[in-house]
Amino acid sequence: MASMPGAETAPLVGAPAAQAAAAPAAPAGLRRRRVRRAASLGVFFVLWHVATEWDLAFYVRFQNIPTPAQVLAEAVDLFGAAGFYVHILASLERIWLGFAIASVLGIGLGLLIGWFSFAEDTLFPPIELLRPIPAVAWVPLSIMLWPTERSSIVFITALGAFFPIVLNTIHGVESIDRQLVRAATSLGAGRAAIFREVVIPGALPSIVTGLSVGMGVSWLCLISAEMISGQFGVGYFTWVAYGIVKYSQIVVGMLVIGVLGMMSSALIRVIGARCMPWLPRRAKGGS
Amino acid sequence: MSTGRIEINDLGIAYGANSRRVEAVRQFTLMTTPGEFVALLGPSGCGKTTVLNAVAGFVQPDAGTIVLDGEPVRGPGADRGMVFQQHSLFPWKTVLANVEFGLKMRGIKKSLRTSQARGYLDLVGLAGFEDAYPAELSGGMQQRVGIARTLVNRPRVMLMDEPFGALDAQTRLNMQELLLNVWREVRTTVIFVTHDIDEALFLSDRVAVMTARPGEIRDVVAVKLTRPRAAEVITTAEFMALKARVLAQVREESARVAPGPRR
Numbered sequence: 356m357a358s359m360p361g362a363e364t365a366p367l368v369g370a371p372a373a374q375a376a377a378a379p380a381a382p383a384g385l386r387r388r389r390v391r392r393a394a395s396l397g398v399f400f401v402l403w404h405v406a407t408e409w410d411l412a413f414y415v416r417f418q419n420i421p422t423p424a425q426v427l428a429e430a431v432d433l434f435g436a437a438g439f440y441v442h443i444l445a446s447l448e449r450i451w452l453g454f455a456i457a458s459v460l461g462i463g464l465g466l467l468i469g470w471f472s473f474a475e476d477t478l479f480p481p482i483e484l485l486r487p488i489p490a491v492a493w494v495p496l497s498i499m500l501w502p503t504e505r506s507s508i509v510f511i512t513a514l515g516a517f518f519p520i521v522l523n524t525i526h527g528v529e530s531i532d533r534q535l536v537r538a539a540t541s542l543g544a545g546r547a548a549i550f551r552e553v554v555i556p557g558a559l560p561s562i563v564t565g566l567s568v569g570m571g572v573s574w575l576c577l578i579s580a581e582m583i584s585g586q587f588g589v590g591y592f593t594w595v596a597y598g599i600v601k602y603s604q605i606v607v608g609m610l611v612i613g614v615l616g617m618m619s620s621a622l623i624r625v626i627g628a629r630c631m632p633w634l635p636r637r638a639k640g641g642s
Numbered sequence: 643m644s645t646g647r648i649e650i651n652d653l654g655i656a657y658g659a660n661s662r663r664v665e666a667v668r669q670f671t672l673m674t675t676p677g678e679f680v681a682l683l684g685p686s687g688c689g690k691t692t693v694l695n696a697v698a699g700f701v702q703p704d705a706g707t708i709v710l711d712g713e714p715v716r717g718p719g720a721d722r723g724m725v726f727q728q729h730s731l732f733p734w735k736t737v738l739a740n741v742e743f744g745l746k747m748r749g750i751k752k753s754l755r756t757s758q759a760r761g762y763l764d765l766v767g768l769a770g771f772e773d774a775y776p777a778e779l780s781g782g783m784q785q786r787v788g789i790a791r792t793l794v795n796r797p798r799v800m801l802m803d804e805p806f807g808a809l810d811a812q813t814r815l816n817m818q819e820l821l822l823n824v825w826r827e828v829r830t831t832v833i834f835v836t837h838d839i840d841e842a843l844f845l846s847d848r849v850a851v852m853t854a855r856p857g858e859i860r861d862v863v864a865v866k867l868t869r870p871r872a873a874e875v876i877t878t879a880e881f882m883a884l885k886a887r888v889l890a891q892v893r894e895e896s897a898r899v900a901p902g903p904r905r
Contacts, residue, residue, distance in 0.1 A: 534726055534729065534730050535730065537726075537730075538730045539732075540700075540717075540718035541700075541719070541792075542720055542723070542744040542747060543744050548747055552743070553732070556734040632775070633735075633775040633776075635777060
């Protein structure tokens with residue numbers, strides 16, 4: 356990547372994205388970079404095609420891996436029938452529920468623990484204790500704890516998202532500039548007003564970071580849980596495809612998981628940026 | 643205007659405990675008359691900000707009393723507005739919302755507080771910047787918002803903690819003139835902490851020179867330069883004489899803080 360043309364065009368990276376997109380003819384350097392990126396993707400698909408078409412086997416074995424064309428054909432078939440959508444909707448429902456529960460609990464507890472030392476002393480120790488346990492390790496207990504398969508998978512999904520959300524919220528509250536709290540009190544703010552007007556907005560950038568990380572973790576947990584115990588969901592679909600020797604379905608499942616995960620992270624970023632119009636453009640995440 | 647009388651009596655403040663206890667302020671006594679502009683001047687670390695924080699109610703005194711218009715100071719309150727050195731605006735609020743904050747805390751309805759806030763933004767020359775966020779403003783503009791945000795509450799006293807200390811020299815001069823113009827309009831009592839002698843003399847009715855830590859009053863210099871003052875006043879003989887007197891005292895106190903290669 357660190358080639359000479361890259362060094363030449365480096366200053367263009369700093370140009371505002373909006374300006375670059377609006378320009379009818381992108382600067383030569385920028386166009387060259389886009390071409391390079393498209394070529395990189397092209398090479399990836401060519402390598403995939405070559406490895407699977409020629410059945411390469413040199414310790415890593417490509418004999419059973421479907422070709423890009425097979426995967427595309429399988430995807431067309433799957434999306435043409437209703438059955439596949441049942442799996443997608445099941446996963447989306449679990450993600451949405453689990454993530455919503457984790458957000459409400461994580462942000463709520465995080466704000467309390469970060470701001471009130473009483474809450475920190477009484478609520479934080481169990482969180483600290485359970486935090487190092489990966490959510491997937493909870494699967495057996497979760498099956499025993501919850502009455503339905505759906506509720507136990509939602510539990511795993513929520514658990515995975517909860518820890519990054521609560522920890523980032525606590526961190527956000529603790530990093531609030533004390534001078535802003537003093538400023539608010541000398542302007543007549545009481546305790547409730549300080550919490551509402553200073554603590555919550557002050558922690559918001561960290562909260563959004565936590566939500567973003569939490570969304571990634573909750574997908575990870577959802578797919579694992581669906582693969583271990585389930586009758587629906589994209590994770591279940593992908594695992595079952597392996598069992599019934601439908602190898603192109605495995606790859607379609609993987610790609611769908613990737614796309615859905617990417618879209619949910621993008622959604623968090625967009626909502627985050629909407630909620631924090633005061634942050635400079637570059638800090639809003641973006642590509 | 644009859645509010646804004648501050649009586650600081652025998653104030654003593656120490657930080658830390660036991661062997662590491664550091665006395666920041668000792669037997670500090672100062673009175674202001676309503677509408678007076680008083681500067682607290684002294685070497686860094688002399689406790690002048692500690693005095694200001696005690697008047698604001700952020701710090702509890704260990705000894706002595708602070709009384710504002712007959713009522714002892716117990717904690718922070720909107721009757722004593724503070725303008726900080728920098729970065730004290732709420733980054734997530736627009737300029738207008740920052741200035742409205744104090745009025746919102748008093749439960750004043752939106753339309754009324756917007757019109758009042760706009761009035762004070764006008765006063766500090768920031769009409770047209772209502773919808774900007776603090777990060778989009780220069781340091782000097784941010785401080786002007788800070789002043790408007792404090793004054794909109796009509797405080798009995800405005801406490802200013804080196805409010806122009808982080809600005810470049812040219813901006814600082816402009817801000818000092820702007821502050822005097824604004825103060826002439828509102829006539830609130832001001833306690834202004836600074837280590838800049840020119841700034842203290844240019845702005846104030848009286849300059850309280852503090853000793854090195856623990857901070858006590860060393861001298862109170864009355865500045866009888868006629869108002870309104872323009873920047874040129876600092877070149878007059880009268881100003882020079884006052885400056886010579888204050889400079890000698892500040893030099894001595896600074897030397898006590900850091901006995902180094904000075905002589």
